[in-house]
Amino acid sequence: MTLHPILAEVTARIAQRSRASRAAYLARIDAAHREGPHRSRLSCGNLAHGFAACGAQDKAALRSGHAPNLGIVTAYNDMLSAHQPYERYPELIRRVAREAGVTAQVAGGVPAMCDGVTQGRAGMELSLFSREVIAMATAVALSHDMFDGALMLGICDKIVPGLLIGALSFGHLPTIFVPAGPMPSGITNDAKTAVRQRYAEGKATRDELLEAEAASYHAPGTCTFYGTANSNQMLMEIMGLHLPGSSFVNPNTPLREALTEAAVHRLATISTPGEHHTPLGHMVDERTIVNGVVGLHATGGSTNHLLHLVAMAHAAGIVLRLEDFDALSGVVPLMARVYPNGSADVNHFHQAGGMPFLIGSLIDAGLLHGDAHTVWGRGLDAYRKMPALDAAGKLAWHEANESGNRDVLRPASEPFRADGGLRVLEGNLGRAVIKVSSVPGDRLVIEAPAVVFHDQDDVKQAFDRGELDRDFIAVVRFQGPKAIGMPELHKLTPTLGVLQSRGHRVALVTDGRMSGASGKIPAAIHVTPEAIDAGPLGKLRDGDIIRLDAIAGTLEAKVDAAEWAAREQVHADLSAHHTGMGRELFASLRNAVGSADAGATIFARHDRHHAADA
Incomplete structure (x- = not known):
């Protein structure tokens, strides 16, 4: 192909x-x-240290060095x-x-x-x-x-x-x-989500929530x-x-x-x-x-890999950029519906044909480097087959040419959606990414006033006070890698999910992360530059109108350009986040880390226009 x-x-x-x-x-x-391995050239003392605890058979093999x-x-x-x-x-x-x-x-x-x-x-x-x-x-x-x-x-x-x-x-x-x-598989994902949302609204007890979670993670x-x-x-x-x-x-x-x-x-x-x-x-x-990026799109995978794949590629001397994710997302179809992008779990995905069917279908569509x-x-031909034990208990592989459940896994020619559902957003608020594979079609564009927070707990407190029962875009800033290590903000999902289910048009904009479990709420994440690094999020004020447009690929504060240029950055006291629970030991990493769009790694202090990338 x-x-x-x-x-x-x-x-x-x-x-x-x-x-x-x-x-x-x-x-x-x-x-x-x-x-080559230096084992055979180690001094006798060095080598003896290396095999001292081994049994006789292993020790003899290591002594010989062959x-x-x-x-x-x-x-x-x-x-x-x-x-x-x-x-x-x-x-x-x-x-x-x-x-x-x-x-x-x-x-x-x-x-x-x-x-x-x-x-x-x-x-x-x-x-x-x-x-x-x-x-x-x-x-x-x-x-x-x-x-x-x-x-x-x-x-x-x-x-x-x-x-x-x-x-x-x-x-x-x-x-x-x-x-x-x-x-x-444990409790169904739909049942677990229902209890979580009921708890977020105060309609389920902690004991009910814990019972549901324990039946899921069991x-x-x-x-x-x-x-x-x-x-x-x-x-x-x-x-x-x-x-x-x-x-x-x-x-x-x-x-x-x-x-x-x-x-x-x-x-x-x-x-x-x-x-x-x-x-x-x-x-x-x-x-x-590239095969990894394709797999991420085809399965609706975790947004965390917009960081990890960039960092892993860099470790092999390969410069991967967000533009590459964006370009591939436009042509790689979404072939799987697995929670949170559906109700099935990974066991159902595997039973439907799993990775062998997915890989085979992508190869046939010309969307995978089959010769890697x-x-x-x-080559990836062997990866089109599913392992099993034969009658004698021996390992064997069998073709996986059909999906066993088209509600969970479909061929590339008949996907759930034509694209992979990851977008890069750019505008006067910086650069961000958004996962839209499970965002409802009528929520791909949100224009609403900003409500600005410096801590995810403050969002829940505002919700409990009844202040968020309306259309708005939650801006949770000072969450980036240099600020506090870029924690996931998955704690926000139930709260925002409740508001969206009430009919409100809500979204999230943050320089932090959402987890691989982020789903139906429009979330512009990994905003770069981050707020602590003189990023534009630091200029936002409550009430500013933000337009998040996942179709056009834009993230804009609708503020007069002259006023925007004149605005000063807001600063935050993050000292409480820098000590306790071992966080004081990680100061050197916070000081050394690069930007989110370059993988948020300490091993590659360069931005996307670094001269070495030219």
């Missing part, structure tokens, strides 16, 4: 703009590859449902590695925090920066230079992007991401809604970093274990010198990144 011309054009543009930075990155990892040694970087903890299944993985991986004639060691652990637990709390202000901490912890884990390949065990919001950024610094190593899968595995965690899993598969069809298989099942075993065998193969050797940094190229490299080999 011929590539869609826009897909080809965007990929070529990214490659051209990244030519210098990509060449420098490849030269660096090629130099590391030529040196067989590959696989490093495991794990985000295991048993408080978070998504990461609890990883508890048993190292033991399983070591056993399978021995069967494959190689060794495996846990190289290190990385933190894994849950936005679902910290939502609306002080800890959320560490969330985005935890991605940078995870990247650095991954580098520390691999820095012992004992490894020929790496297995990344991570699932949720900042963990997978952080692991990939860290792993790409060791891009000379073959690397496979190993998922753990979503928990089984077992080991990823949360089943299509937020950032499951968008991560989609990305790792469509980018070829998972085994085919492995993203959404439930934990603690024979098929899940068989796929994990297969990942170890595959890494042993691609970590051995020879024709199958697959360094991560060469595998992840412009086509891989993957951990399974060159």
Whole structure:
């Protein structure tokens, strides 16, 4: 199938703009590859430290230095449902590695925090920066230079992007991401949403709300809604970093274990010198990144990846910009309806054909680089197949040519909507993004007076006082990465949702984030420059008319130009956000972080017009 011309054009543009930075990155990892693992050249004392705790068989293999040694970087903890299944993985991986004639060691652990637990709390202000901490912890884990390949065990919001950024610094190593899968389905998403909205209106008790939430988040595995965690899993598969069809298989099942075993065998193969050797940094190229953006659009994925994909691409020397998301959104259709963009969950999506059907249909439509490299080999053809266990209990893959439920998953030729539902907005309020895949058609343009807040809690308090029962646009500023770490503002969703359901025309404008669960409320997010960085949001006053137009792609304050130019910036006292709950330890990251449209990362202090991008 011929590539869609826009897909080809965007990929070529990214490659051209990244030519210098990509060449420098490849030269660096090629130099590391030529040196090879230093294990065989370590002093006797160094090497003895590296295998002292191993059993006799592994110790003998490591002493000889001939067989590959696989490093495991794990985000295991048993408080978070998504990461609890990883508890048993190292033991399983070591056993399978021995069967494959190689060794495996846990190289290190990385933190894994849950936005679902910290939502609306002080800890959320560490969330985005935890991605940078995870990247650095991954580098520390691999820095012992004992490894020929790496297995990344991570699932949720900042963990997978952080692991990939860290792993790409060791891009000379073959690397496979190993998922753990979503928990089984619990209470329906419609029922959960109804209780949440009733609680926001004071019509449900805390006990009723907790019962509904506990019936939703009820077992080991990823949360089943299509937020950032499951968008991560989609990305790792469509980018070829998972085994085919492995993203959404439930934990603690024979098929899940068989796929994990297969990942170890595959890494042993691609970590051995020879024709199958697959360094991560060469595998992840412009086509891989574009495939990730396509997958995000086609599934209605998390807006957080407008940050993470940019930062991950940068780690491979690739310059991805918001313009690229916008251009691809115009031609990639929305093929999936998964909560919050529908009532189904990721288990229903997987049962309907999931990633294999989605990938196959996109390839057939010319909307995916089917020739991209993957951990399974060159090309994505293998990723069109769904894994299962045959009668003998052996792993096998089968074609997924039909959707099992067209209310959940449709072919690219018959989508839910013709575009991917992400837009870039620009105007005198700066630059922002908006996800419109589940915004009602009559709410794509909102023009209303601003009500300005400096804290998301103030919105709920104003609602409780009865001050927001009208048309308005909530402006929640001083929420950006430099200000307070760019927390998600998902706490606003029930309140604004209630007002919209009452018939009011409401929207959100913020330099903060919404989560992957943001849905029906028009939300212009990631506004750049942020308010603390002399951004235009700092000039807004209560009552200013704002026009948010997701059709025209504009975000404007309808204020006389001369008055607007003369206005002074409002300043905010953010000191209360900079201490407590560990926030004082993150001052250096707040001071070093770049803008949201450049990935909000400390590793790339450049704006979108940086000279190196020319």
